Amino acid sequence: MLRLIATSLCLRCQHVPLLLSNLRACSTLDSVENQQTVEALYELSVDIQKVRKLKGWVLHQSPAYTKEVASLLRDMGASAPIIAHILAVHPEAVLCNPEQLQAQQDLWMSVCPNHRELIGIIEKFPASFFSASSHLENQQKNIAYFQSLNLNKRIITKLMASAPQSFSRPVEQNQLMVCTLQQAYTELGGDEANMRIWLQKLLSQNPFVLLKPPEVLRQNLLFLKDRGFTTSELLRLLSKLRGFVTELNPDSMCRTLAFSQETIGCSDAELREIILKCPALLYHPESTLAERFEGLLSAGISMSQIIQTPTVLELTTQIVNYRIHHLKSRGYDVSTGSLDVINGTKKDFEMNFGKLQLRRERPLFNPVAPLKGDD
16 A cells, blocks of 8 residues: 555656756756846745745746746736745746747646636646646647547646646556546446546546556456455446545455454445445555544444444544534434434535534424413
8 A cells, every 4th residue: 555655656746857857957057046036026926935945946047937927827817916826836937938838828728718717727736837848748649638538628627737747648648547447437337328427527536546557456446356346336336436446455455354344243245335335444544444443432333333324434533523522512312313414524514413403493393282372
């Protein structure tokens, strides 16, 4: 598991040295700060101290295009505070020349509906927009490929923003992973007519799935099949895991499943049913699961309740204790009631809690009870 995580992190960071080497190759590193850059950033109200602390090397580069970058962002509708924020968190942007900036703007606008949305993306993911010019051809080919799959433009934009590495690399690598996902979907009995929607949803939920080796997906599906999951159940798991099946490995799943089965005291068939309801049992380490089981049991919740609503194991012990405390203040005993009330997102809990409170404040109307009249 650690090996896969390390590989994932390395893949996600591959574009950084490429970008820096590209930018530094096109500029000269001086021993003193470029005063034109510093003054231009001051005029834009950029936090210079923050830049010096985190990426001071940028201030020593020459040439720099601070005014040109600010002008491009302004023309797309960015306000002064947004421009200052972008340049403070990603000052490397000032090293992009005007031609490079225009090329990136044209590229992004081919999938982005308007300038307003593009500015929102640049504000959140500046490094994805201000990328090295050497990646442009790969970016264009990858966009064309994903468009050929009839993916929604917003999905393509999200992929470009959150996983830019998958667009800066050769298109053949993405084609291989997408083909592997499509093949797995059809072999597990997925409906051909729904494949595009399924693939689109999976990629939007976990864009980094594209950066994983295809053999990881095959190995994990084979392991789960050997554990007794049917093809239809594997398809459900593949969809529920939202692409995170590629973050797993057989060794870690074997340990986690053995721990869960021993703790719950269930059969193989019962364990499979629990996993289908709560796939988190596959990827949480034993230490995390041990803490969560202990926290639930110490709160008075029985193992049979956990088996009935296993998704409660997706919540941290702190969240569970907080919710139980609030429910007790309204007279709800989780040890005898359903765990559905503490399950789900923060919004789900607040909605369930509100219903409980309303139910206590508004007594049920009894149609056969005598009406009170004036004496």
